[in-house]
Amino acid sequence: xxxxxxxxxxxxxxxxxxxxxxxxxxxxxxxxxxxxxxxxxxxxxxxxxxxxxxxxxxxxxxxxxxxxxxxxxxxxxxxxxxxxxxxxxxxxxxxxxxxxxxxxxxxxxxxxxxxxxxxxxxxxxxxxxxxxxxxxxxxxxxxxxx
Numbered sequence: 001x002x003x004x005x006x007x008x009x010x011x012x013x014x015x016x017x018x019x020x021x022x023x024x025x026x027x028x029x030x031x032x033x034x035x036x037x038x039x040x041x042x043x044x045x046x047x048x049x050x051x052x053x054x055x056x057x058x059x060x061x062x063x064x065x066x067x068x069x070x071x072x073x074x075x076x077x078x079x080x081x082x083x084x085x086x087x088x089x090x091x092x093x094x095x096x097x098x099x100x101x102x103x104x105x106x107x108x109x110x111x112x113x114x115x116x117x118x119x120x121x122x123x124x125x126x127x128x129x130x131x132x133x134x135x136x137x138x139x140x141x142x143x144x145x146x
Contacts (some may be wrong), residue, residue: 032048034046034139038142041144042059042144045058045126057073059071071115073086083103087127122146124143
């Protein structure tokens with residue numbers, strides 16, 4: 001009985017295609033992972049990209065240290081030439097205002113706590129963005145109360 005190579009070639013083609021699918025779904029092509037958590041009205045946001053913490057953003061409804069009123073902070077944890085920004089908008093508005101930005105600073109930098117003394121009970125959204133030049137990619141908005 002004579003065997004042909006056709007089934008082997010077909011199997012090789014299937015495995016090659018499968019390998020290609022695995023390659024495109026590898027961690028090197030992982031999507032951004034935006035993580036957030038609340039502690040009371042405070043919001044903590046992180047950007048994880050390719051398994052690395054790229055940056056963090058914070059909204060703290062209560063004063064922190066010597067900061068008065070509500071405070072915002074952005075931290076850049078990764079030397080990739082990009083910065084991190086924390087923005088806020090109020091309920092009923094579509095306008096985002098940058099409250100804290102690491103633009104112009106090297107990685108490993110956290111902004112000081114930037115205060116924005118809002119009236120108690122003010123409903124607002126905060127978000128963390130990774131920025132480079134005029135381009136930004138932002139995580140989902142998180143709603144909280146000042």
